[in-house]
Amino acid sequence: IENGERIDALVFYNSTSRGSAYGAQMVQNALASYSSFLLSEKLLEHGLTIEDLNPVNVEKIDVAPEESQGTEILATLIPYLLLIYIFAGAMNIGLDTTAGEKERGSMPVLLVNQVSRSSIATGKILYVMTIAILNSIFTFIGLIIAFKLGGPAFGAENLNLSSLSVSTLVGLFITLLTMSGLAAALIVLLGSIARNVKEGSGYVMPIYIMAIVLGIATMQMESPDNPLLYLIPLVNSIFVMKDIITVNFVTARFLLMLISNLAYVSIFIYFLTRVFNSERIMDSSGS
Structure with a gap:
């Protein structure tokens, strides 16, 4: 030297x-x-x-609003994990309360009660939806605690948890409600068509895999400006949650997501009622 x-x-x-x-x-x-x-x-x-x-x-000078700085990791992980755990929480319960009741022979007993089939369909969806929401909420709380206690270990030294204000949490919860309602309605519908739990799992699993793929594909994506994308189920909820977490809330996008998801849930309830009105579902053997 x-x-x-x-x-x-x-x-x-x-x-x-x-x-x-x-x-x-x-x-x-x-x-x-x-x-x-x-x-x-x-x-x-x-x-x-x-x-x-x-x-x-x-x-480098960050020109983003102060309240939205440090929210990148939250906007990347939270929508993906909530989507996955909504389906994970709804799958077993949704199949058990539909195809499982067929196998146990309790479905015909339920349907002969003096209650409208649409009410039974709505009740099953609300039940599965509640379980899915609770599963997602506890996942969300666990994730925030993990980031709070071990931020540097996740590469989140500058994580801005203050962005999770009351208004942000309310927006996330409303979005979570519509997304879980959509997932629950779809799973209950597929489980009602199936003759047993094994067959129902075969119907639901491709939807679950598609949800995982959508979650991974949109992790690094920014919310698009094209309003048509907010009419696509699941994808619209992910983008709206990203907007809410990064404090870039757009009312038009939120309303498009809300209206489209409620429309999808209504359609699923309609077809589920048609399934319950069918005589085939009264036969626990599925013949």
Whole structure:
């Protein structure tokens, strides 16, 4: 080094071992710091500093509103996890209260009561919807606690939890209601068509996989301006939740999501009532 010669340092590590890779990175950082130190010493001999070699000083300034800064991680993870846990919470209960009752023979007993079939359909959807909402709410609370206690471990040192104000939580809850109602209505409908729980699982599983794919595909996406996308079920709820979390609430988008989801739920209730009015569902054997 004193003679101006270049030194080649070889760092051997095992890429399949996290500890080894982490150690190699630490050694590389230490050598980079030492190299900067030697460079500074050389420059001082000529009356220069490292800053003199960088004539352009770049500074990034965040122009986003203060209340929405630090919400990127929340907007990425919360909509995805809520969507997944809505379906995870509704699947077993929804199939048990429909195809499961068929297998146990309790469905015909329920349908012969002096209660309208539409009321029975709505009641089952509300029951499954309640379980799905509770599952999602507890997931949401657990996620916030995890970020609160271990933010740096998640790469969320500058996480802005203050953005979750009362108005934000109310907006998220309303969106959660419509999304869980849509999921519950669809699962109950498919479970009612199935002859048993196994067959019902086969009907619901593709929908669950599609929800996972949609959640992953939209994690890094920003909310689009195209209003037609807010008519697509599940996708519209994800984008609206992103708007709410990042404090970029747009009333038109929220209303489109709300109206379209309620319309889908109404359609599912209509077809579910038609299924309950069918004589085939009275037969627990499904024949």
